[in-house]
Amino acid sequence: MKTIITKSEIETINSGREFSLNIRSGTTVALSGDLGSGKTRFIKGVCDGLGVREHVSSPTFTIVNEYRGSTLKIFHFDFYRINSAAELKEIGFEEYIEGGGVCLIEWADRVQEILPDKRYDIIFKLGNNESERIITIEELKPV
Ligand SMILES: Nc1ncnc2c1ncn2[C@@H]1O[C@H](COP(=O)(O)OP(=O)(O)OP(=O)(O)O)[C@@H](O)[C@H]1O
Numbered sequence: 001m002k003t004i005i006t007k008s009e010i011e012t013i014n015s016g017r018e019f020s021l022n023i024r025s026g027t028t029v030a031l032s033g034d035l036g037s038g039k040t041r042f043i044k045g046v047c048d049g050l051g052v053r054e055h056v057s058s059p060t061f062t063i064v065n066e067y068r069g070s071t072l073k074i075f076h077f078d079f080y081r082i083n084s085a086a087e088l089k090e091i092g093f094e095e096y097i098e099g100g101g102v103c104l105i106e107w108a109d110r111v112q113e114i115l116p117d118k119r120y121d122i123i124f125k126l127g128n129n130e131s132e133r134i135i136t137i138e139e140l141k142p143v
């Protein structure tokens with residue numbers, strides 16, 4: 001488990017870029033935490049690190065955005081409006097997870113039960129002032 005405190009949006013983007021070095025084909029990253037706590041900014045950095053040149057933003061009206069990195073395909077989900085695992089089954093979420101792409105999931109804790117056991121959990125918290133964020137990264141592995 002690793003905790004990072006960032007003091008600006010740029011530092012959060014840079015943390016994401018650094019974290020992207022851990023990502024391989026099939027990696028799932030579950031991001032959770034308060035509104036405006038930096039999940040999308042962090043993902044921007046991750047995508048940049050993976051060689052994505054397209055615009056990265058939360059898939060608000062669709063459930064998933066797809067980007068092409070230099071070697072990997074990236075799926076960016078936002079579960080904010082998802083209320084049940086059944087809704088995710090409908091969009092074929094499991095196929096994304098098993099398909100070898102990289103899955104980056106905002107508000108992942110809304111539907112915990114559908115997440116793979118092997119994943120990274122990243123928790124975002126607002127810090128002591130407007131521009132501080134506390135980011136905790138944990139690698140989960142099935143026993
Ligand atoms: N240290 C920081 N790291 C990241 N963002 C910061 C930081 N300080 C201030 N900000 C601001 O906080 C906001 C973070 O927005 P972002 O969309 O990344 O959050 P989010 O967690 O994805 O929100 P949502 O829950 O709405 O999806 C931005 O407006 C950004 O400028």
Ligand SMILES: [Mg+2]
Binds near residue numbers: 039040058106
């Ligand atoms: Mg977001």
